Amino acid sequence: MNNIIKEILFNIKYVLGTFIVLFSITSCNNDLLDTKPLGVATVGDLTTGGFEADAFGLYGQLRNSGVSNWTRYWFQSIRSDDAQKGSSAGDQAQAGADFDEFGYSNDSFLNNDNWNEHYKVINACNDLIDAIDVSGLTDSGTIVNMAEARMIRGFLYFDLRRDYGEVPIIDQKVIEVTDGIKPKSSVVDVDAFIEADLIFASENLPVTWVSNFDGRATKGFADALLAKLYLYQASESNSQEKYTASLTKSEEVINSGVYTLVPSYKTLFSLEGNNSTESIFEVQQLVTESGQTFSNNYYVSQGVRGTGAWDLGWGFNVPTQTLVDAYETGDPRKNETILVSGEDDGGYGSGILPGTPPLDQLYWNKKAYTEAATRTKLSQRQNNWENIKIIRYADVLLMAAEAAFKTGNSALAADYLNEVRARARGGANVLPDITSVTLDVIKHERRIELAMEGERFYDVVRWGDGPAVLGSLGFLPKHEWYPIPQAAIDQSQGVLIQNPNY
Template sequence: MDYIKLIKKYNLYFLAGLLFVVVSCDDDLLDKLPLGEVATNEELGVGGQEAAVFGIYSKTRTTSVGGWSRLWFGSIRSDDAEKGSTASDAAANGNAFNDFQYVATNGLNTEWWNGHYEVIFACNEVINNIESQGLTDEGSLINDAEARAIRALMYFELRRDYGEVPIITATIDVPSDAFAPKSSVADVDQFIIDDLKIAEENLPLTWPGFPGRATSGFAKSLLGKLYLYQEDWNNAYDKLKEVIDSQVYALDPSLINLFEKGGNNGVESIFEIQQTITENGEQYANIYFVSQGVRGTGEWNLGWGFNVPTQDLVDAFEPGDLRKTNTILVSGEEDGGFGGGILPESPPLAQKYWNKKAYTMADMRQEYGVNGNRWENIKIFRYADVLLMAAEAGNESGAISSADVADLINQIRSRAGLPNTTASTRSELRDAIKQERRVELAMEESRFYDLVRWGDASEVLGGLGYLPKHALYPIPQEAIDQSGGVITQNSDY
């Protein structure tokens, strides 16, 4: 089936679910947690914008923010993944992302931009309502902090993909309110920092009754990552060390558990986009995972087959690295303990390799009666990322010894069944960190951005058509046109 038709079908499912939420707001909106678990009245927050904040989380699940656009921007542009599916399916998107033939009119580009600003506008409404109503109770301050943390994430992702973007803080009452000139990257960064500093002070360490809501650990992790992008190594290390020292998070000892339903909001989770499954099995469709599922027939019709690992990624794993079998699913081989048995060969399957982190476990298919994975959360931040960012910041700043840097790396390697790193100099440790980030975070929309910020993209991706201008995507032409020229195009496009 053509992927455009499938997207329309999934969008209809999502809209139907969204309409259900809206029409039943008075009855049970506040009785549903982000994962659809039933809450007691005692567990509910007391913030004046509680319902609106839940609406923000709902918007992060949409196809344009929590869907497959995330794959095209963060994964398929890297050397770890390629378009996949069949040659003709989504060929235009393949050209635009896989082959670096960027176009301002690409539909995924427009969805990504619009979706992020829709979330930002929802955050603005919460923040402005709290201010205009003079709400100062603890619950409302937490609501404000949640909105600021999510707004910061949206601006961080926009800044990462487009560079200069408009900063909009107004509640959108008329369409013209949605347009403003682009701000410099420095100004966008400062705006993000300001939001996150408020958020980290007012958010709780954990949400025992509300899995998936923003925490102070999430705000600190995002702030540390932004400092890393700025090469502000000392501030990055200090902030990431706060996350480590909180002792809230740990590495999940089970790599298999990490990327299946049981790993949702687990010990390693810092922030995830929630997939909603209620107690009666009701699901809110999201195409992030089904778009990556094995493209086969019958019991192996698990998805559309996009975002598949490259041979280069397969070869990047060291012998004995347990992460390889938990990242790479191979046609013609057993699925590695996930209950599905042996995959068909390729051909007839269109691809040799598939993203194991998006694999549909057999028992879940049986439990919910569907082949497409709709129950696994999208991991935005996990503790392994924090450890590796802290190692990088500590190594570059000299804030900690080479032995301490190696210890952070070795925590990751130990879980993967590997011996301690032999790296000891700053240069060797830098290379070791780059390697660990690649294989630990493989297929998690990190690799392309890492290559760009390290200055390695031209060397690694040049043979695929990458040029320095491809670090940033062109602003969607639709946004420029609708703004009447207030928003201007990025240079080189």
């Protein structure tokens, strides 16, 4: 295929090149650069769906938007007690006050980006769903494309639900401006809408894809997100029925035989860890053999902020001392999550970091850090190649543990917790098995296993621990929900009503 044809395919409607393919990395002889953007494909690469190009484009929009760029961790990580703004003191100081100190703003660029970009991709999902409905096609490939659109839409609304609570449900193609102006729906109604999308996706998405379609949504993604939705509902209402539903969905993923924990926690957050057996859904990123990058600033903006060889990023989203102190003695996950200025990088090949000063932060997110050999191989210092983990198998095991405990099966909960801890200790004489399960034990394990990955704030809130855990940082009950952007309210001419107490 010549370069002109590649360019045409690459730019079909939603930039198909934004979805990547990682071929099998099963041997040390495999070339980790043997990759290509999915949109650069021959006809023979495609399945039979009549709307394949549009479906591919949705994945590209996930990456090329505020859904997964640095906006994501301001909402999902920096608001927690485990992370803070980072960078230098004056860099994005107002945003730091907004998210570190709960000075929420209804007109900040980050708030506008979070809201607008989620609805932008939701509208693209609606466009595809409408086009399929109009076409009348019912072949299996087209139904899969429909399921992909509804899966992604359900995921986007789950994000919005966690951030804003009551949000407008836009479920049709926007033709006139007024089509996109809707009042807020209750959290119950938003949840029902998400659930319907995810159930359709679960029933119609494949269990797995062939390797050249790694990264596309699967039944496992739908079931895992349903398990999480039910767990949130159960936590908020103390519903045994919802805990049971969450356990059932979690165990559908566990018993599918598709997913396993990656033996090395370190490898999980590396180039080799992309689309691993632990991956349930990831936003795809890529550096090609020729040095092209298909990525966003999610990891770039979290790299060590230094000079020369240590110019690895912008330095945002850094661990707090509170997180550092939360690890059990000897927990190997600490060394793979916390990077310390002035200390050796612990086997990543760059030796000892500069101290503070000249670096502005003592701690850095090591899950955004990279091995020196990979930087050399790709001829890039900043991380444009690690996929953004949305849900991984360890999260499902921990959801199952929590739901099992809440439905009275402590033994099953212990089994799932200990599976996660066994991988974490990697054969070392640390992290003994849990023999007595409590909710505090489950909370600790979720915090440590998923540290800096965007779950902590939402877990604390759904457990009702916001005032106790975050109160010293300025958290009040109203901060469970972020204020709706004032621009969106103004554009709706008052149809949208601001969240309470803002």
